[in-house]
Amino acid sequence: MTKRIQRWLTVLVTALMVAFSVQVMANEATTTTSSEQLGESMVKQEVIGFAGADYWRAVKDGEKGYTTSGWPEHDVLISVPGQTWYILKEKWMSPLGAMAIFGSLVMVTLAYFVVGPLKLSKPKTGRKIQRWSRMDRALHWSLAFTFLTLGFSGLTLVYGKNFIKPIVPTEVWGWIIYAAKQYHNYMGPLFAIILLFVVVKWWRKSIFNKVDIDWFKKMGGMVGKHKGSHPKAGFSNGGEKALFWLLAFFGVFIVVSGFVLDFPIFGQTRRHMELSNLVHMISALILICGFIFHIYIGLFGMEAGLDGMVTGEVDETWAREHHSEWYEEVKDLPENQPGYSESQQHEVKSKPSSNA
Ligand code: HEM
Structure with missing residues (x-):
């Protein structure tokens, strides 16, 4: 009788251990997948940060960034008043100049x-x-x-x-x-x-x-x-x-x-x-x-x-x-x-x- 009980207990404990191990493995797998996903999404977010519309809107608006160069304006990637110069030069002066010479x-x-x-x-x-x-x-x-x-x-x-x-x-x-x-x-x-x-x-x-x-x-x-x-x-x-x-x-x-x-x-x-x-x-x-x-x-x-x-x-x-x-x-x-x-x-x- 005692032996039979012992055998049943052994089977039960083994089953419990197997079940527990499977559960742990399953959990670990889930955790790995979600941390990978988290990493991926963080990278994605950063890329969107640099390449996305908001980022470039800020650059185009002339917002200052960070640079190790101390030269004036080196922290501004796109200079807003520079657009006025570009329009004056390319859209006005160049064609008017060509017309004047011609x-x-x-x-x-x-x-x-x-x-x-x-x-x-x-x-x-x-x-x-x-x-x-x-x-x-x-x-x-x-x-x-x-x-x-x-x-x-x-x-x-x-x-x-x-x-x-x-x-x-x-x-x-x-x-x-x-x-x-x-x-x-x-x-x-x-x-x-x-x-x-x-x-x-x-x-x-x-x-x-x-x-x-x-x-x-x-x-x-x-x-x-x-x-x-x-x-x-x-x-x-x-x-x-x-x-x-x-x-x-x-x-x-x-x-x-x-x-x-x-x-x-x-x-x-x-x-x-x-x-x-x-x-x-x-x-x-x-x-x-x-x-x-x-x-x-x-x-x-x-x-x-x-x-x-x-x-x-x-x-x-x-x-x-x-x-x-x-x-x-x-x-x-x-x-x-x-x-x-x-x-x-x-x-x-x-x-x-x-x-x-
Ligand atoms: C192929 C090109 C050129 C030719 C054939 C030419 C011809 C002449 C001639 C013949 C004179 C003497 C006029 C006189 O005796 O009263 C003269 C004077 C003069 N040239 Fe030229 N020239 C040329 C280009 C230039 C250029 C590109 C400049 C300046 C950017 C220039 C500036 C002057 C000046 C300042 C005078 C003196 C005008 C004065 O105050 O009397 N020339 N040139």
Whole structure:
């Protein structure tokens, strides 16, 4: 009897132990699954935190984050006022600038075909008048070279993605835009130095006087009923003086804003860079348009106009017709007399220039 009871108790205890163990194992399995699930859901939550709408809304609203960099604004991933700059640059300035440049090109083309170049009224006499010294010419062509190449590389930076990128392989485009940026960065300071020399050397002869008012009233004798009237002018006429001051004024803006952009190591914030970028672009576009007219007159719009800036001398007829007051001042100088020799010319040129 006792043995039978013992056997039953053994069976019961074993059954209880098996049942208990199964229960524990089942519980453990449940616990593992739920902790895995918990981990997964935590990861999910974090990912949603970074990639979700709320997170990006905060970033787009310009909320500050955390960064080890102590530089101003480095804790802001997307700068809200930067969007205003982007819209002003991409949606307004770029298209308006392209229209202004295209409009200027159309106008000079029309000027050439409709109004026609300004011819000399009388034949050239062959007598030469000294106009630009070697130094003046070196300065002018250095300024022209740096300005034009900076203009082309700058326009590539702004408009290249619209006009060049779609038609060249990606690698070529990469090189073009890289070269344009590097060229622009290094040539900018050189332009600034040459411009400074030009302004210092030529500002005196660019001061306006009474004669220039009449020159403007007659539109330089270049168009309409005044065409060919040859209004009086000194060494520079009203138009040249206006162009000089346009260059000096916007040149300062281009150079200062260019330096702010070129050397971002003086604590400039994104606001300074954005403002400099807009000032740089507006000034450059104004000067590019202005100089399209200058280059047109120099190359095509005026007979014998280019001679002075290439050889240093102009024909007597050109001097008398376009710069009558200056011609009267300099016509009797020894260097402007027929037969004046090369060696004598060098002596005179090494003395302070009479026309600067
Ligand atoms: C192919 C391009 C160019 C040509 C053919 C050209 C031609 C000329 C010529 C012929 C003159 C002398 C006018 C005279 O004797 O009265 C002159 C003067 C001048 N040029 Fe240019 N030029 C060019 C580009 C530039 C550029 C890019 C700049 C400046 C960014 C510039 C700035 C000046 C200035 C400031 C003067 C002096 C005007 C004065 O005050 O009398 N030129 N240019």
